[in-house]
Amino acid sequence: MSDRTHQSTLTATEDEELDTIDWTFPAADTQYLTHGLHTYPARMIPQIPDALLNHFLDHSEIEEGDTVYDPFSGSGTTAVEARLHGLNAKANDINPFACMLTKAKAIPIExxxxxxxxxxxxxxxxxxxxxxxxxxxxxxxxxxxxxxxxxxxxxxxxxxxxxxxxxxxxxxxxxxxxxxxxxxxxxxxxxxxxxxxxxxxxxxxxxxxxxxxxxxxxxxxxxxxxxxxxxxxxxxxxxxxVDSDLDTDVYYADSRKAEDIGDNSVDIVITSPPYGDHGTTVAYGQFSQDPAIVADRREYDEMRNVDKEGLGGSASELADLDDLEDRSPSLAETIEVLDEKDGRAQDALDFFTDYYAVMEQVVRVTKPGQPVAWVVANRTMSRVNIPTHLITYELCLDIGYEHEATLPREIPQKTLPWENAPENTPGVKGDLMANENIVVVRAPE
Ligand SMILES: C[S@@+](CC[C@H](N)C(=O)[O-])C[C@H]1O[C@@H](n2cnc3c(N)ncnc32)[C@H](O)[C@@H]1O
Known part of the structure; x- marks a missing residue:
């Protein structure tokens, strides 16, 4: 596919109504109701799942009582919005502290x-x-x-x-x-x-x-x-x-395996994956360490391991997929540039290998034809911009998902999770991420 064809396929949206929304939601209140209970790094703004759920409910693609899944739950933004829309939620996170926050925010108490x-x-x-x-x-x-x-x-x-x-x-x-x-x-x-x-x-x-x-x-x-x-x-x-009879099932679990989530058990997926491995992007484990040890009686070693076990971390057990680059031209190009710069090609491959495993699990658990939204930001590695939105789109097509829309949004600078990207060295500033994309696809029929 030539670059131009590739780009136009990407920006073409099957769903014009989704295109009419300003996904940046400038000046929106992101702390309403239980979203304001506790902070979490790289939190998704609640307006995103809110607008997506409204859209798919309005079009009868999902209905009240259905189930929303978030494989990267973090502080539970999707799970909270699920319940606010009369839906059940399933959520996974590899960080026990994130699981605690998800339950605390999504399960109502009078x-x-x-x-x-x-x-x-x-x-x-x-x-x-x-x-x-x-x-x-x-x-x-x-x-x-x-x-x-x-x-x-x-x-x-x-x-x-x-x-x-x-x-x-x-x-x-x-x-x-x-x-x-x-x-x-x-x-x-x-x-x-x-x-x-x-x-x-x-x-x-x-x-x-x-x-x-x-x-x-x-x-x-x-x-x-x-x-x-x-x-x-x-x-x-x-x-x-909210309805107290709905379910919020939260699993302290690895979404590369998603062992607790049954085949064809969810009606919609809304998720924001990590930007890259925790160590060089957002260290969720470091953020959570003291609060989890003090308030949730977690062990120091358990919390220290969170960043190694996250997507693309050093504790990943997945073998390299030899042909991963053949599945995404944008990934192949990125790897080539990183190789030339003597950059971090292997780290990028490790991350996308893990990410691909999650995409495959999401296919397994999602009912055929149902919507899946990936909210992704493009990071830099060795000063190379990683086009995660294109790679997401191409890997999804490779797996058999159908593309529905790619919706750009800006991240207000002040909410960027780290200032010193990409080397992650205090005082060294790199290009900051300033935009995200919501890649909406449909699970294979
Ligand atoms: C960008 S954050 C999600 C933020 C969330 N949407 C929110 O609004 O709070 C990504 C999350 O993915 C989790 N994560 C990373 N690797 C994972 C894995 N293999 N399985 C499950 N969760 C993982 C991290 O612990 C982190 O909480």
Missing amino acids: RPTLDAAYRDLRSDLKLELRKLTETYESDEEIEIDLPAVRDGWFPEPQLQHLAHIRDEISALEENYSEEVVRFFRVVLSKVTRRTSYQRNGEFKRYRMAPEDREDHDPDVYALFTDKVEENISLMGSYSDR
Whole structure:
């Protein structure tokens, strides 16, 4: 296929109505309802699944009670929107912390239940934390099981305060459901990040400068209670709007295998895959490490492995596909350029081999002819732009999907997940990604 034919096939859309939407959604509120419970790197804006679900519902391609699948759930944006549209959701993520966020955001809890649990949790909390501070200041030993976070990342006695709140949340298990307990863990997770010496606005682990650390004296009680109250209000409004009988099934699982998702079991897929391997793009594991260790009692080693196990990571078990480049002319061209530059051709191949495995699993689990939307951004490697939207399109065609639309959108600069692409070296700035594409295809008939 010549370049020109190739490009025109790509931009041709079978669905003109999808083309009329401004997918950038400038100035949209992306934190409404439970989307605002907790941050996550490279979050998809909820307006994308919202508009796609409205479109396919309006055209009776899906109907209420159907199932939406997201193989890269992250913080659960698709799962939340599924429930807001009367749909069930299935979600996978290789990061246990992402699974916790997905459940916490998508499964509704009624406000009176949260109010009651909060009353129980808060009853003596202020006093207990004050006592902890006094004990700490008097140099007496504090009997508390401190989380296994790295030395030098938290001020004290704030770390003791976090550990105490964690234990009080666990005590709720006696009288409340796991959903309620998880709700408070998510608040504690947010407070953990704010309490630590983590530099604001960075998803990677960067510590504040030493002089800033000296001034960092957060009030854990105030941070926690403020965030609980904000989250109760968001969850209360969400739970008033959605059907509590719908299902949200979240699996801490690898989407290259998708073992928990049955054949032909989903009616639509909406997903935003990682931009590349976690190590050199967005380190979801690094972002999640402390919050997951403190609030969700996860092990340090488990969290350290998340970035190796993600798509294109060093722990991938998939063998190279010898002919992958034959399946996508754009991938072949990219690999050639990376080879010439003595760049990272093998890393790119590893990533797309893994990505292809997910695409094949998505075919297996999706009912024939049903829509699948890949929200992809183009990253750079060795200063070479990787045309992930073209590669996605070509690999999908190779597998037998039919192309429906490729919808460009701009990413507001401020929400870019990292500043120092592509080398990932602090201080070295590269070309920033500034656009994304939503590649909409249909599962093979
Ligand atoms: C771009 S983020 C998804 C963000 C999500 N749409 C949201 O709005 O929060 C990509 C996610 O893919 C997950 N991931 C990477 N490799 C995976 C794999 N092999 N199986 C399942 N999830 C994986 C990462 O942990 C990360 O949470």
